[in-house]
Amino acid sequence: xxxxxxxxxxxxxxxxxxxxxxxxxxxxxxxxxxxxxxxxxxxxxxxxxxxxxxxxxxxxxxxxxxxxxxxxxxxxxxxxxxxxxxxxxxxxxxxxxxxxxxxxxxxxxxxxxxxxxxxxxxxxxxxxxxxxxxxxxxxxxxxxxxxxxxxxxxxxxxxxxxxxxxxxxxxxxxxxxxxxxxxxxxxxxxxxxxxxxxxxxxxxxxxxxxxxxxxxxxxxxxxxxxxxxxxxxxxxxxxxxxxxxxxxxxxxxxxxxxxxxxxxxxxxxxxxxxxxxxxxxxxxxxxxxxxxxxxxxx
Amino acid sequence: xxxxxxxxxxxxxxxxxxxxxxxxxxxxxxxxxxxxxxxxxxxxxxxxxxxxxxxxxxxxxxxxxxxxxxxxxxxxxxxxxxxxxxxxxxxxxxxxxxxxxxxxxxxxxxxxxxxxxxxxxxxxxxxxxxxxxxxxxxxxxxxxxxxxxxxxxxxxxxxxxxxxxxxxxxxxxxxxxxxxxxxxxxxxxxxxxxxxxxxxxxxxxxxxxxxxxxxxxxxxxxxxxxxxxxxxxxxxxx
Numbered sequence: 001x002x003x004x005x006x007x008x009x010x011x012x013x014x015x016x017x018x019x020x021x022x023x024x025x026x027x028x029x030x031x032x033x034x035x036x037x038x039x040x041x042x043x044x045x046x047x048x049x050x051x052x053x054x055x056x057x058x059x060x061x062x063x064x065x066x067x068x069x070x071x072x073x074x075x076x077x078x079x080x081x082x083x084x085x086x087x088x089x090x091x092x093x094x095x096x097x098x099x100x101x102x103x104x105x106x107x108x109x110x111x112x113x114x115x116x117x118x119x120x121x122x123x124x125x126x127x128x129x130x131x132x133x134x135x136x137x138x139x140x141x142x143x144x145x146x147x148x149x150x151x152x153x154x155x156x157x158x159x160x161x162x163x164x165x166x167x168x169x170x171x172x173x174x175x176x177x178x179x180x181x182x183x184x185x186x187x188x189x190x191x192x193x194x195x196x197x198x199x200x201x202x203x204x205x206x207x208x209x210x211x212x213x214x215x216x217x218x219x220x221x222x223x224x225x226x227x228x229x230x231x232x233x234x235x236x237x238x239x240x241x242x243x244x245x246x247x248x249x250x251x252x253x254x255x256x257x258x259x260x261x262x263x264x265x266x267x268x269x270x271x272x273x274x275x276x277x278x279x280x281x282x283x284x285x286x287x288x289x290x291x292x293x294x295x296x297x298x
Numbered sequence: 299x300x301x302x303x304x305x306x307x308x309x310x311x312x313x314x315x316x317x318x319x320x321x322x323x324x325x326x327x328x329x330x331x332x333x334x335x336x337x338x339x340x341x342x343x344x345x346x347x348x349x350x351x352x353x354x355x356x357x358x359x360x361x362x363x364x365x366x367x368x369x370x371x372x373x374x375x376x377x378x379x380x381x382x383x384x385x386x387x388x389x390x391x392x393x394x395x396x397x398x399x400x401x402x403x404x405x406x407x408x409x410x411x412x413x414x415x416x417x418x419x420x421x422x423x424x425x426x427x428x429x430x431x432x433x434x435x436x437x438x439x440x441x442x443x444x445x446x447x448x449x450x451x452x453x454x455x456x457x458x459x460x461x462x463x464x465x466x467x468x469x470x471x472x473x474x475x476x477x478x479x480x481x482x483x484x485x486x487x488x489x490x491x492x493x494x495x496x497x498x499x500x501x502x503x504x505x506x507x508x509x510x511x512x513x514x515x516x517x518x519x520x521x522x523x524x525x526x527x528x529x530x531x532x533x534x535x536x
Contacts, residue, residue: 169404176390176401182352183388185372186381188405188451 002140007263008256013147013216015255016154020209021232022239022247023161024202030178030242031191031198032094034101038085038108040229042078042203045112046210047127047220048120050074054128067130074211075204081112082203083196091192109225116222124221127214150212157205158248165244174198178242231258234278240288249289303328303486304380304455309358311341311348318344320510321358326455331477331487333497333518336507337530342490343385345507346459349488350375350382362455376405381453385460385490387444391433395424398432398443402450410452416483417446420476438469445473445480455486462493474500498522 021043028036053073058066089108093101134145165171176184177194184191213228214220231254239250254274261273281288304326311319319341326332336342347353349360351372360367362380370378381402390398399417403409418425421442427435432443441461448456458477462470474496481487491497498504498518506514506527514526521527 169400172393172397172401173404175393176404179390179392180388182372183384183390184401185352186350186376186384186388187401187447188373188376189401190371190373 003263005138005141007259009141009143009147010263011256011259012252013150013255014258015235015252016151016158017209017212017216017228017251018232018235018255019158019248019251020154020205020212021228022235022251023158023244024206025233025236026239026241026244026247027174027198027202029236030244031174031181031195032090032101033098034090035105035233036085036090036108036202037102037105037229038089038112039202039206040227040232041109041112041116041225042081042085043206043210043213043228043232044220044222044225045081045116046074046078046207047214047224048116048125048222049077049207050211050214051120051125051127051220054130060128062128062130070130071208071211075207078203078207078210079200082199085112085203086196086199091195113223113225116225120222122222124219127218127220131215146215150216153208154212157208161201161205162245162248170194170197231274234274237278237288238281240290243288243290246288246290253289301328302326303330303363304488305359305361306345306349307359307361309345309348309360310356311344311353312356317356318510319348322505322507322510322512324505324512324515326486326488328486329481329484330503331481331489331501333489333491333501333504334507335491335494335497335504335521335527337492339509340507341510342507343459346382346385346457346488346490349380349457376451376453379454380457381448381451381455382457383441383444383448383459383461385463387437387440389432389435389440389443389447391431393432394429395432395435395443396428398447399424399428399450402447405451413450413452417449420449420479421446436466436469438465438473441465441469441473442476445476449480449485453485455488456480458487458489460490460492462491462496470496494527495522 024039025036028034050070053070054060058070085108089104090101093104131146131149136143165174173184173189174194176187176189177191181191232251235250235254236247238254239246257277258270258274261270265273302325306322306324308321308323309319310317310321322345334342334345344353348355351367351370355368362378365378367375390401399414400409423439424442424446427439432440435443445458445461461473461477477487478500489497489501498521501518503517504515504521505512514521514524
């Protein structure tokens with residue numbers, strides 16, 4: 001039972017990180033039908049940006065205000081990178097065949113990954129201890145303050161995003177653009193602005209995810225975006241790519257799945273089982289758990 | 299005739315190297331219902347999409363109230379007073395009827411309840427089904443929704459692209475009746491149709507498109523009487 005509860009807590013923590021990152025994949029896919037392969041590397045870049053802001057701007061202070069500033073500045077930085085990425089790598093290919101955009105996405109991924117290596121070097125860096133190491137022991141189940149913060153903040157962000165997309169006028173414009181771009185233009189929706197907004201939101205959430213990865217795992221490397229990006233991508237597919245609640249659900253489920261495999265089977269095999277899971281989803285239910293929302297009838 | 303509202307001059311549109319519209323000119327006056335007839339592939343929908351700037355013209359001009367539209371981005375057209383109910387309806391299937399109508403009013407700074415009530419009055423079926431997903435409506439109801447959605451922006455000119463396409467005849471009749479009512483309320487209508495007879499009954503004037511050029515034009519009465527039209531579109535023998 002202890003293992004179960006412990007892995008439940010761990011699973012929810014990593015699951016919320018996967019979910020935050022998965023939202024970036026799924027939102028971009030929803031509107032552009034494009035897998036933004038550079039998203040994972042943006043997540044990695046965010047951890048390094050956060051590290052630099054901590055050492056250079058905040059003077060290594062870890063007060064509450066400093067931590068909040070690091071999160072906000074990193075998210076703002078990555079939002080800018082996201083806008084540039086869309087402008088440079090994707091917008092010129094909007095009308096091009098799908099494959100060209102995919103190749104461009106892979107290229108952008110390599111550029112960002114190598115950019116991180118050029119700026120911060122190829123060796124593992126240690127992410128600062130922004131949040132004090134506080135642990136609570138509930139009869140053998142240990143939960144850290146970091147875990148609580150990651151889970152709570154992720155939930156807040158996801159609920160906020162959900163409400164924004166479902167309840168606001170701009171949210172309706174996002175949904176309309178993801179259903180039918182031409183029809184959305186006829187309504188007066190500036191689809192280019194909506195796409196830019198999607199990149200801003202997706203990159204900011206990914207940035208928070210990147211900082212969480214730094215806080216939780218501590219060691220950050222220039223190429224870690226590939227690994228976490230892949231997990232998040234699987235989470236997005238698990239929930240149903242293009243579907244925002246699906247990415248949240250998929251992230252959580254994948255986090256739990258990985259944690260339970262690590263707890264009950266073997267941590268070295270966790271990746272293998274994750275990919276087996278991906279293959280099974282693609283065979284049994286390629287549209288994911290919630291599926292892309294498709295209208296019945298013509 | 300009353301004052302000129304909308305004018306196309308020597309419009310050319312191509313898909314890559316294939317010319318779809320080869321220099322057409324037409325005009326619409328305020329308060330008129332004008333129809334563009336033609337067979338499949340004649341360029342009717344291409345013309346409509348070019349007016350809305352979803353397609354860009356290769357040459358020629360499109361003017362609405364004296365303003366050139368060809369350089370205006372597509373999403374700004376509705377704000378100028380032209381609203382487009384596209385071919386195939388293109389309603390947002392996974393959104394509710396009401397959400398679709400709200401998006402129709404997206405270009406408005408705030409929602410005008412009167413317009414919404416008017417749309418519900420024109421098409422009571424939409425009111426009954428306002429909480430239903432648009433994708434679950436019948437074809438005819440979706441067409442009503444597409445027209446209603448287009449009206450939500452309070453247009454001066456309404457572009458209707460094949461409102462009768464794939465719809466039960468009884469609903470076609472109901473929809474055409476309401477198009478007449480819409481025109482009566484002061485909205486100028488440019489109607490694209492394959493159903494020439496129904497369209498000419500409704501319209502003041504018409505143009506016949508044939509592979510990208512205007513083959514014939516005139517008042518509805520003239521066109522209905524024209525032998526060429528009768529042979530080609532109304533299926534009458536002499």
